[in-house]
Amino acid sequence: MENPGKSLLHLTQIEEKAQEILSDREEIVALDKQRNQNREAIRAVQRLDNSTAWITVGPLLVKMPIKKVSNILNNDQVRLDVEVNKLRSDLKVKVNALRDLEHTSPVPGLMLNPLSKAEMNAVGQALGRSSE
Amino acid sequence: MASIAAAKVAEVRETTRVERVGAHSHIRGLGLDDSLEPRVVSQGMVGQLTARRAAGVVLEMIKEGKIAGRAILLAGQPGTGKTAIAMGMAQALGADTPFTSMAGSEIYSLEMSKTEALTQAIRKSIGVRIKEETEIIEGEVVEVQVDRPATGVGTKVGKLTLKTTEMETIYDLGGKMIECIMKEKVQAGDVITIDKATGKISKLGRSFTRARDYDATGPQTRFVQCPEGELQKRKEVVHTVSLHEVDVINSRTHGFLALFSGDTGEIKSEVREQINAKVAEWREEGKAEIVPGVLFIDEVHMLDIECFSFLNRALENEMAPVVIMATNRGITRIRGTNYVSPHGIPIDLLDRMNIVATKPYEEKELKEILKIRCEEEDCEMAEDALTVLTRIAGETSLRYAIQLITTAGLVSRKRKSNEVQMEDIKRVYSLFLDENRSMQFLKEYQDEFMFNDMGDSNDAMEVTDG
Numbered sequence: 371m372e373n374p375g376k377s378l379l380h381l382t383q384i385e386e387k388a389q390e391i392l393s394d395r396e397e398i399v400a401l402d403k404q405r406n407q408n409r410e411a412i413r414a415v416q417r418l419d420n421s422t423a424w425i426t427v428g429p430l431l432v433k434m435p436i437k438k439v440s441n442i443l444n445n446d447q448v449r450l451d452v453e454v455n456k457l458r459s460d461l462k463v464k465v466n467a468l469r470d471l472e473h474t475s476p477v478p479g480l481m482l483n484p485l486s487k488a489e490m491n492a493v494g495q496a497l498g499r500s501s502e
Numbered sequence: 503m504a505s506i507a508a509a510k511v512a513e514v515r516e517t518t519r520v521e522r523v524g525a526h527s528h529i530r531g532l533g534l535d536d537s538l539e540p541r542v543v544s545q546g547m548v549g550q551l552t553a554r555r556a557a558g559v560v561l562e563m564i565k566e567g568k569i570a571g572r573a574i575l576l577a578g579q580p581g582t583g584k585t586a587i588a589m590g591m592a593q594a595l596g597a598d599t600p601f602t603s604m605a606g607s608e609i610y611s612l613e614m615s616k617t618e619a620l621t622q623a624i625r626k627s628i629g630v631r632i633k634e635e636t637e638i639i640e641g642e643v644v645e646v647q648v649d650r651p652a653t654g655v656g657t658k659v660g661k662l663t664l665k666t667t668e669m670e671t672i673y674d675l676g677g678k679m680i681e682c683i684m685k686e687k688v689q690a691g692d693v694i695t696i697d698k699a700t701g702k703i704s705k706l707g708r709s710f711t712r713a714r715d716y717d718a719t720g721p722q723t724r725f726v727q728c729p730e731g732e733l734q735k736r737k738e739v740v741h742t743v744s745l746h747e748v749d750v751i752n753s754r755t756h757g758f759l760a761l762f763s764g765d766t767g768e769i770k771s772e773v774r775e776q777i778n779a780k781v782a783e784w785r786e787e788g789k790a791e792i793v794p795g796v797l798f799i800d801e802v803h804m805l806d807i808e809c810f811s812f813l814n815r816a817l818e819n820e821m822a823p824v825v826i827m828a829t830n831r832g833i834t835r836i837r838g839t840n841y842v843s844p845h846g847i848p849i850d851l852l853d854r855m856n857i858v859a860t861k862p863y864e865e866k867e868l869k870e871i872l873k874i875r876c877e878e879e880d881c882e883m884a885e886d887a888l889t890v891l892t893r894i895a896g897e898t899s900l901r902y903a904i905q906l907i908t909t910a911g912l913v914s915r916k917r918k919s920n921e922v923q924m925e926d927i928k929r930v931y932s933l934f935l936d937e938n939r940s941m942q943f944l945k946e947y948q949d950e951f952m953f954n955d956m957g958d959s960n961d962a963m964e965v966t967d968g
Contacts, residue, residue: 373875398731399669401732402669402734402832403732406733406734409671410672479631479740480738480786482631482633482788482789482791484634484789485632485633485634485789486721490634493632493743496743496748497741497743
């Protein structure tokens with residue numbers, strides 16, 4: 371290419387964006403893993419007969435009343451859900467930005483809002499699905 | 503629409519049914535390089551460099567959505583590749599852009615008015631892009647455990663262990679889910695998805711790692727990879743449906759068979775207005791995008807003045823598709839009037855069109871096309887036979903020569919040769935008449951044919967002249 375500095379900058383931008391996307395993907399997986407473990411914990415606490423339960427807070431192992439424990443866990447679950455959803459929405463923007471850097475057209479329909487269940491049911495018939 | 507067609511093609515291939523070879527089945531695209539320069543022979547296209555380049559420019563404009571509501575006219579003599587260029591554009595547009603192809607004479611039906619047929623064709627060429635979003639849990643089943651109560655009655659409880667390549671987790675199951683699992687016969691080693699909203703379980707197949715669990719497996723067992731990444735996924739699918747398909751669904755009175763029988767009859771304008779309103783609402787909410795497609799009308803001179811004025815109006819609609827028309831007529835009468843106009847199209851409509859002309863093929867190009875057709879029809883041909891065939895194509899017509907390929911192939915197979923020789927060409931040339939020879943034959947023997955009134959009409963002409 372005629373301008374090595376410019377090309378290098380361009381390639382660096384692409385690599386950076388791609389790396390961001392990849393690490394986001396990994397983060398989603400890690401968060402989902404946490405989310406599933408948390409969910410298992412919530413179930414386990416629900417089944418417990420004791421009035422107290424052991425819980426790790428960082429490096430500490432503490433005994434807490436069961437109500438408080440389930441509160442902490444439920445709050446955690448909500449926070450995890452929010453984080454995963456936020457990452458997923460950002461990912462779409464990043465993918466389109468990467469495609470823009472690579473001079474390809476954006477993914478068609480990526481930024482659309484989804485149809486509701488009832489609407490999808492109606493349109494689904496046009497796609498050859500039987501209505502259920 | 504196009505994606506449905508593509509699915510059908512795949513289906514045909516799968517069942518190894520014999521596919522029929524159509525006249526333009528060798529066209530794969532427009533044969534342009536990245537800078538829109540036409541290659542001489544590429545993707546089944548030969549010659550017509552300027553016309554192809556023009557079509558390529560139009561294509562780019564369509565892709566960028568800049569040309570909606572305008573029309574292109576492909577004009578040229580018969581057999582100069584007008585339909586081929588339209589087919590090439592359809593192929594190059596890809597499956598996502600709706601492409602409707604019709605012939606001008608298709609609109610004359612007793613069951614449907616002309617404007618209805620045109621409206622349906624136009625609405626078939628406008629796509630609506632929508633998104634479906636579902637939250638699913640996807641993983642390989644590690645273990646299913648169902649505890650039955652000792653008494654035999656009461657609610658069942660159970661556990662389902664699912665894993666991906668990254669994680670593993672246990673779900674507690676209620677009675678409903680256990681029933682589902684029993685019904686689907688889910689067992690360890692199956693890869694399943696669970697729709698979070700409805701709880702519907704579907705089996706994707708068996709995991710590869712469990713392929714050796716049993717010695718005998720049915721042929722319908724499908725092996726899949728263990729899913730990667732997170733267990734709880736968000737699945738987003740983008741669909742493109744044509745406005746016409748949505749119209750049909752909403753106008754039907756009974757059963758969803760209307761979509762498949764093809765005979766939809768007339769669709770009330772209220773239905774269309776409702777659909778338009780709904781789509782507009784979805785666009786406002788960011789739920790839908792309009793994909794203007796392409797409507798190709800072959801033999802457009804067969805339309806009459808009413809259709810032309812309807813098209814004139816329809817092109818001004820904000821959701822109008824790109825209309826590509828093809829005609830092989832010169833300056834001729836507009837159908838339904840006594841006025842004469844170029845291509846048989848009213849001047850006011852002609853004014854809205856970009857006109858692309860196709861030129862007759864040169865001998866070298868004819869040879870290339872015949873060569874491509876030979877390949878397409880699985881017919882090997884000797885070099886001298888091809889030269890003769892090229893001469894025939896030059897003197898009669900390209901279509902006639904292409905038809906000779908198949909017949910000559912059959913004749914050569916009959917004498918147990920797998921290559922078509924000169925003699926085969928000669929034989930089929932004598933068996934099947936071309937246009938000119940047929941005309942000559944008729945001129946010689948017209949008196950012996952039935953209803954021969956050529957002489958009478960000559961007399962009549964003389965009478966009117968006199």
